[in-house]
Amino acid sequence: MGFKTTTEATRATVYLDGRISFRTYPDFRAATLPCLEDPAVKEIHLDLAGVEYLDSSALGMVLHFRQKAEDLGKALALTRPAPPIATILKVVNFDRLVTILP
Amino acid sequence: MSSLNGKSAGSLLGTRLPGFLRGTLGSGGAAGSASVLGADGPLKPLLSALITAQAEALEQLAAQQGSKLVKAEQLMKDTVLEFGQSLMRLDGLVRREYDLAMALQQAMAMSGEGMEGSQSVQLFTASILETLNQFVQVMLESGQSSFTLVEETNAIRARSSAMTEALGELAGVASRIQMLGLNASIEAAHARQYGAGFGVVAGEVQKLAVQSARISDLISGMVMETQAALERTSLQVERIASKDLDEVIQSKQEADAMAGALERSDRQAQELVGHLEQVGREVRDQVSFCLSALQFEDLVRQMLEDVATSADRMASFALRLRGLAEDLDGDREPLEDLLAQATLVFTDFSLAQRTDGEGAAGAARIELF
Numbered sequence: 154m155g156f157k158t159t160t161e162a163t164r165a166t167v168y169l170d171g172r173i174s175f176r177t178y179p180d181f182r183a184a185t186l187p188c189l190e191d192p193a194v195k196e197i198h199l200d201l202a203g204v205e206y207l208d209s210s211a212l213g214m215v216l217h218f219r220q221k222a223e224d225l226g227k228a229l230a231l232t233r234p235a236p237p238i239a240t241i242l243k244v245v246n247f248d249r250l251v252t253i254l255p
Numbered sequence: 256m257s258s259l260n261g262k263s264a265g266s267l268l269g270t271r272l273p274g275f276l277r278g279t280l281g282s283g284g285a286a287g288s289a290s291v292l293g294a295d296g297p298l299k300p301l302l303s304a305l306i307t308a309q310a311e312a313l314e315q316l317a318a319q320q321g322s323k324l325v326k327a328e329q330l331m332k333d334t335v336l337e338f339g340q341s342l343m344r345l346d347g348l349v350r351r352e353y354d355l356a357m358a359l360q361q362a363m364a365m366s367g368e369g370m371e372g373s374q375s376v377q378l379f380t381a382s383i384l385e386t387l388n389q390f391v392q393v394m395l396e397s398g399q400s401s402f403t404l405v406e407e408t409n410a411i412r413a414r415s416s417a418m419t420e421a422l423g424e425l426a427g428v429a430s431r432i433q434m435l436g437l438n439a440s441i442e443a444a445h446a447r448q449y450g451a452g453f454g455v456v457a458g459e460v461q462k463l464a465v466q467s468a469r470i471s472d473l474i475s476g477m478v479m480e481t482q483a484a485l486e487r488t489s490l491q492v493e494r495i496a497s498k499d500l501d502e503v504i505q506s507k508q509e510a511d512a513m514a515g516a517l518e519r520s521d522r523q524a525q526e527l528v529g530h531l532e533q534v535g536r537e538v539r540d541q542v543s544f545c546l547s548a549l550q551f552e553d554l555v556r557q558m559l560e561d562v563a564t565s566a567d568r569m570a571s572f573a574l575r576l577r578g579l580a581e582d583l584d585g586d587r588e589p590l591e592d593l594l595a596q597a598t599l600v601f602t603d604f605s606l607a608q609r610t611d612g613e614g615a616a617g618a619a620r621i622e623l624f
Contacts, residue, residue, distance in 0.1 A: 175493040178405065209503075210496035213398015217406075220399065241500050244507045245391045 156184035163195040166232075170203030175210035185218055188227075195227055198254075202233040207241055219251055230254050306576050313573035320566040324559060331555045338548040345541040352534045355527060380514040387507055394498060401496035408485055408492070415482045422475045429468040436461030572596065 157168045165188040230252040443454030
């Protein structure tokens, strides 16, 4: 399905939506790879406003992406999670691993 | 019991008698006073009337004391009744305290041996949350590792595809070599005996081409098996990495609910202890009240004895006064003796009245246990 990506100055935003799972990885990788490869991008936001569901593989995918971003000196943040998604992130203590912005 | 006995008499009666009588009736009075009190003395009617009035006053006081006696008796009965009720309340409180202590003991036993209930609850809750957090951490690390594995698998898959492509080219080369060997064999046949040696070489080339094609097919098959294994691995990785978080969330919520229930239980145990302390304070209050009631009962009993004695003495004295008033022709000695006694009785009675009026402050003259 593909995810929309925008870049503004040094910040790139990837707008995720729908159900994020293991099978979403190709689309996720395709959307985020340019952000990793663009040296001008220093900050990457994953916008979760349109996300309806996350499974554990999606969280692993985000952590895997965070590691790659940090290796390249880029900061990662999750933004605008809907209440059910925020509950999942809170239950798994994700706020201790990744910056979460309302 | 009463401290009235042995007290020095005051002069109450003296203060109430006219001055001329005090001088006349006092001990060792003037010698001429006998004629004043004689059978034909001018003061006889006055003295008779005075004594009669005093007798009536004494009777009235005795009646009042009797009334007070009845009231005091009723007060003592009420006090004893209240005392009994207080004892029953005390009994109820003690039973209640026992039940609460048993309940608290059971709650403590359930919370854990050898430690405070709240401490046990906190440790248990911390243990549950720690376990859940460890589970979540493992799950996340597993998910992250899965995608590292996916990346590696994708790289292997890409290399396998390149190998398959190279093997395809190798198969084409082998086919062409075989065709070349076949053509060379044909050309060698055309050259008859001159091409015999070349025909042998062409045959070997054909054999090598066949062998190369077989090896290429073998490698191609192995690559296909590798790719199939990669696909199976990818499915396994997906299965491992893809865990529905609903179960985790449900477990966490159940753990939170359990922790909440334990905390509520602990809080209730604390409240139970507080309630127990309150019951203890009430028991102490009731015991204090019972002691006060006993002290008051003893005080009232002593006062009743005192009042009864005073009333008896006043009644007796009134009778004697009446007798004396009827026969004033007698000697002066009995009258003086009687007046001295009257002074003593009135002094005692006055003190008793003051004690009755001053309440607890006057109770200093009453011996308490």
